Amino acid sequence: MTIGQLVEKSGAQIRIFDLGRRIEKVSKKDFADFEQLAKPYPVPYLKHAWVGVLSWNPKQAGQHNIWFLKLPLDEQNFLQPGPRDAFLEHWLRVVADPDKEHGEAPCSFKPDQNRMAYFHSIALMTLGQPTTQYYSTSRAYLSGDLGWDNWQQLGLQGLAEVVARLGQDNNEALLSGAIGKMPEVPRNVLLGYLENAQPGHDLTVAVNDCLSQVVAAGPGAGDLAAFARALSRSVNIQQRQLLLQAILAHPVSRSVEVLAALGSRCWQDLSGERLLAYLEVLADNEESDKGQGAQVFCALVADLMTLPGMREQILQAFRNPQRSDKLSAAIGELMSLVNAADHTVQ
Known part of the structure; x- marks a missing residue:
């Protein structure tokens, strides 16, 4: 039995979301084929499928279940x-004896507050439920009515x-007008949420203009990481690629936070x-100054290589005759680790 079959057997509807790199829908067919x-x-x-499973029974208004699962790959x-099957066995025991304490389910995890908030927002829309009271307050703030501070x-x-x-209540235009006026903390939170959406042309331009202001004032690593995440799914492909190039050209891009954001979102x-x-830039990351740069390089490259089509592109880049001596050295460190791991397995 699979998770999808278990839910459908109960008469409920199911919606699957990926929560790994960003929050986005996974089709029922793709998830069924995966299972x-x-x-x-x-x-x-990070060698896992991070999923949010939302299920609800149309005949039982207001009733729904949410599972957050980290499934090993x-x-x-x-x-x-095996771990997925252990989760299913746990859930069947819960259903059979709901009054008994069964402990934490295998493979379960708790998303951070930001992801939890955005997932809840998507769940409300999926279930056709109204917004919370915080929605109108946030819109009032973004309109400037409450004062930016x-x-x-x-x-x-x-x-x-x-x-x-974004597509409702003129929200995209609201964000376009607000993003350049907001203080750093709420602005970066908002930028982080945008990684899950697809900003249109006007909002993309507004975010880029805001980035120009931030760069002129001297950005921190958190700023550049937030902007990179915000436009990673923009419909304006040319603009987001120019943003990526601008970030890579900035000295702060040596930060592990920025490099991790670029690798995992862009x-x-x-x-x-x-x-x-x-x-x-990854080969010359900030940890290189402490003698630990190779660990960061190997970890982020290894994660990138798991994505469809990326392994071949990375290996091709490794063979580029224009690569620097520093990159060549980092590649050598990576190959040494891979060879050592293969020898250990043998």
């Missing part, structure tokens, strides 16, 4: 069925709901010269 070992997980992250990103009263939930409903634009530029 049946017919295809690998489409967006692996093998080297080809296929499901390792009065952001402490805002809840994460309200900002998440505004981004989740991989779709990491190809050709942009990929080589990313690898060059």
Whole structure:
């Protein structure tokens, strides 16, 4: 039995979301094929499939279940069925004896507050439920009515709901007008939520203009990481690729936080010269100053290689005759670790 079959057997509807690199829907067919070992997980992250499973029964209004599961993957990103089966057995015991304490379910995890807020926003929309009271407060703030410095009263939930409903209530225009006026803390939270959406042309331009202001004032690593995440799914591909190039050219891009954001969120634009530029900065990351740069390089490259199509592109970049000596040295460190691991397995 699979998770999908268990839910459908109960008469409930199901919706699957990936929560690894960003929050986005996974089709029922793709997830069913994944569970049946017919295809690998489409967006692996740290050797796992991080999923949010939302189920509800149309005949039982107001009743729904949410599971957050971290399912282990093998080297080809296929499901390792044992842990999933342990979760199903746990859930069947809960159903059979709901009054008994069964402990924490296998494979379960708790998303951080920001992800939880955005997932809740998506769940409300999926279930056809109204927004929370925080939605109107956040919209009032973003319109400038409350004063830009009065952001402490805002809840994460309200900002998440505004981004989740970009296509409603003129929210995209509202964000376009607000993003350049907001203080750093709420702005970066908002930018983080945008990684889950698809900003249109006007909002993309507004975010880029705001980035220009931030760069002129001297950005921190958290700023550049937030902007990179915000436009990683923008419909304006050319603009987001120019943003990526600008971030890589900035000295702060050596930060592990920035490099991790670029690798985990912007991989779709990491190809050709942009990929080589990313690898060059990654090989010279800030931890290199402490003698630990190779660990960061190996970890982020290994994660990138698990994504569909990225392994071949990375290996091609490794063979580029224009690569620097520093990148060549980092590649050598990576190959040494791979060879050592292969020798240990043998």
